[in-house]
Amino acid sequence: MPQATVTPPPLSDAQHAAIRQAVESHQSLPGALLPILHAIQDALGWVPAEAVPVIAGALNLSRAEVHGVISFYHHFHTAPTGRTVVQVCRAESCQAKGGELLEAHAKTLLGVDWHGTTADGTVTLEPVYCLGNCACSPAIQVGDEILGRMSCARFDAVIAGLREEVAA
Amino acid sequence: MSIRIFVPIDSGALSVGANEVAKAIAAEAAKRGIDIELVRNGSRGLYWLEPLVEVDAHAGRLAYGPVTVEDVPALFDAGFVDGGMHRLGHGLTEHIPFLAGQERLTFQRVGITAPLSLDDYLAHGGFAGLTQAITLDGAAIVKAVTDSGLRGRGGAAFPTGIKWNTVLNTAGSQKYVVCNADEGDSGTFSDRMLMEGDPFCLIEGMAIAGLAVGATQGYIYLRSEYPHAFKTLKAAIELARAAGWLGADVAGSGRAFELEVRLGAGAYICGEETAMLESLEGKRGIVRFKPPLPAIQGLFGKPTVINNVMSFAAVPLILAKGAAFYRDYGMGRSHGTLPFQLAGNLRHPGLVEKAFGITLRELLLDYGGGSASGRPIRAVQVGGPLGAFVPESQFDVPLDYETYAAMGAMIGHGGIVAFDDTADMARLARYAMEFCATESCGKCTPCRIGSTRGVEVIDRIIAGEAREANLDLLDSLCDTLLHGSLCALGGMAPYPVKSALKHFPEDFGVEPVTAE
Ligand SMILES: Cc1cc2nc3c(=O)[nH]c(=O)nc-3n(C[C@H](O)[C@H](O)[C@H](O)COP(=O)(O)O)c2cc1C
Ligand code: SF4
Numbered sequence A: 001m002p003q004a005t006v007t008p009p010p011l012s013d014a015q016h017a018a019i020r021q022a023v024e025s026h027q028s029l030p031g032a033l034l035p036i037l038h039a040i041q042d043a044l045g046w047v048p049a050e051a052v053p054v055i056a057g058a059l060n061l062s063r064a065e066v067h068g069v070i071s072f073y074h075h076f077h078t079a080p081t082g083r084t085v086v087q088v089c090r091a092e093s094c095q096a097k098g099g100e101l102l103e104a105h106a107k108t109l110l111g112v113d114w115h116g117t118t119a120d121g122t123v124t125l126e127p128v129y130c131l132g133n134c135a136c137s138p139a140i141q142v143g144d145e146i147l148g149r150m151s152c153a154r155f156d157a158v159i160a161g162l163r164e165e166v167a168a
Numbered sequence B: 001m002s003i004r005i006f007v008p009i010d011s012g013a014l015s016v017g018a019n020e021v022a023k024a025i026a027a028e029a030a031k032r033g034i035d036i037e038l039v040r041n042g043s044r045g046l047y048w049l050e051p052l053v054e055v056d057a058h059a060g061r062l063a064y065g066p067v068t069v070e071d072v073p074a075l076f077d078a079g080f081v082d083g084g085m086h087r088l089g090h091g092l093t094e095h096i097p098f099l100a101g102q103e104r105l106t107f108q109r110v111g112i113t114a115p116l117s118l119d120d121y122l123a124h125g126g127f128a129g130l131t132q133a134i135t136l137d138g139a140a141i142v143k144a145v146t147d148s149g150l151r152g153r154g155g156a157a158f159p160t161g162i163k164w165n166t167v168l169n170t171a172g173s174q175k176y177v178v179c180n181a182d183e184g185d186s187g188t189f190s191d192r193m194l195m196e197g198d199p200f201c202l203i204e205g206m207a208i209a210g211l212a213v214g215a216t217q218g219y220i221y222l223r224s225e226y227p228h229a230f231k232t233l234k235a236a237i238e239l240a241r242a243a244g245w246l247g248a249d250v251a252g253s254g255r256a257f258e259l260e261v262r263l264g265a266g267a268y269i270c271g272e273e274t275a276m277l278e279s280l281e282g283k284r285g286i287v288r289f290k291p292p293l294p295a296i297q298g299l300f301g302k303p304t305v306i307n308n309v310m311s312f313a314a315v316p317l318i319l320a321k322g323a324a325f326y327r328d329y330g331m332g333r334s335h336g337t338l339p340f341q342l343a344g345n346l347r348h349p350g351l352v353e354k355a356f357g358i359t360l361r362e363l364l365l366d367y368g369g370g371s372a373s374g375r376p377i378r379a380v381q382v383g384g385p386l387g388a389f390v391p392e393s394q395f396d397v398p399l400d401y402e403t404y405a406a407m408g409a410m411i412g413h414g415g416i417v418a419f420d421d422t423a424d425m426a427r428l429a430r431y432a433m434e435f436c437a438t439e440s441c442g443k444c445t446p447c448r449i450g451s452t453r454g455v456e457v458i459d460r461i462i463a464g465e466a467r468e469a470n471l472d473l474l475d476s477l478c479d480t481l482l483h484g485s486l487c488a489l490g491g492m493a494p495y496p497v498k499s500a501l502k503h504f505p506e507d508f509g510v511e512p513v514t515a516e
């Protein structure tokens, strides 16, 4: 399937500053690494490689240790994602309500496989294993918003909405 | 006086449009010059009716749902603000059979109160348990929890009081209380509902644990998939601290308890308690060997109480009403109630809190209303992604920890996912192996490699390649996982696989015992 290959652009000064800010405001917490990584991803949308030495220095860890933690967790992106991350639940309750159909539909509509970003950079498609919205299966998450009782038709409308936002 | 109208702020309700409905109601009321007070409550757990709008009529709260934005003008036309009849009306919420039959102890306030209203919380019995606890010494609090018969609701069902007692009796300059709010099991959402709908209850339970064992710092390890719960908990902690229920002097007891929420990062294995501790310490979520038990050497090497959200949330009531009150619910050694979560292919999915001993058939039919598709329910996965598939022939077995274990199944965190007769059990078995491969922490070879092999073997069985040989291979792979895994991810992944094979062999191309 076609997938946009995104080469991370060099970080701007503002992005470097955001990384430093995320590190400085959390480094004194016990077990600071995850809070720092969350703060970086919240600010930038991903965790750039340039952040690794900054974090390692501040927490007195090796770069390999920091890298190992980042790559362990599904939540952290090590490359920029599309403008919006769309997660489709693959877990059992959603499967029982036609989730597999929705998965296939999402991949076809967007022209990407899991973890892929659409050619126009609007959407990155991710699998997720339960959103805790199983009583309204099938469920998806669009950015920070969880949507339930998702149908293929509603999915089309959601994606169309995201594309309009970009066009606007 | 203005009329109170309730529209849930629970993320499940939001996922089907509750915010839009709330806005439409406010706008329509303003347009018609009707004075309303819009209250954002938790969810009652009747999800097929969400967004469920309630109106506080004088005789009680009346339910309307599922309400869409388009329905709002018609609801006003029907005079729903005065309890007028409408096709979406269900009468008194408390009388809806799904709710009326429940035994809501842990969920006593969820859906009734505004989650961040301390006044509501206090008016509905909140902080009675903590107020009682500050009059007791640690050992007496632990005794109450032990006597209640409460067992861990996160999956392993270990007696909570015994765990607390270990922490109480272990010396430590610093002790911790950690709440496992990773709720990774698919088909489960009770932790989320409580954290979003009654966050002070969890805070109160954890503060009681802190007083009981002498811990001054608590952490809630929350999965990153719960952004709404995260916001609600943070706000609730601030409010509780400002009101003196947390902080340096908890409720005037002279004892300190601080609380902080930490986010996970999308790793199922971080629900395993030692992997969770690693994650809280800022490391990869790799399972630790036990011993040492976390109760003795837990977070940062210190004695640590770890419990599930539901376990902590049961504690305030136990302290307020006494151990016997809680203990008298249930059957056998399964005391109290369990908030069951009905999901999958059901007409009435939602939360059902009942005493142990109820059967799957009652839950699926009396509460769940049968399948959503109208087709027969063929298999039910109980206890999350590592739980066994239960066939119809076992629907009448009472839900009790020991009885379920005896039939090779588990209740776990109480998730119940129903599949109708279109379910392909071989694909579901494949999925269980795939899930294990995706989420393995990588420490043990059987789990890391064996699960990937398992996927391949099931693929070959589905394709009909050397079926006999591959079935044997699958069997021995399952045995290796069962016996060669450090934790239950690898150790229980064979449960869904083996139960699917045993009860639904025809889906694997194997002749059932009673041939057609
Ligand atoms: C793979 C795996 C995942 C788990 N996930 C969770 C979870 O999401 N939430 C939870 O409370 N317990 C989970 N547990 C159980 C915990 O290890 C631990 O037993 C529990 O948090 C203890 O609390 P309790 O005694 O109150 O149940 C999991 C265990 C395993 C092996
Ligand atoms: S069984 Fe799997 S998840 Fe559990 S410790 Fe071993 S490798 Fe890690």
Ligand code: FES
Residues within 6 Å of the ligand: A089, A090, A091, A092, A093, A094, A095, A129, A130, A131, A132, A133, A134, A137, A138, A139, B186, B187, B188
């Ligand atoms: S299984 Fe999809 S939201 Fe839980």
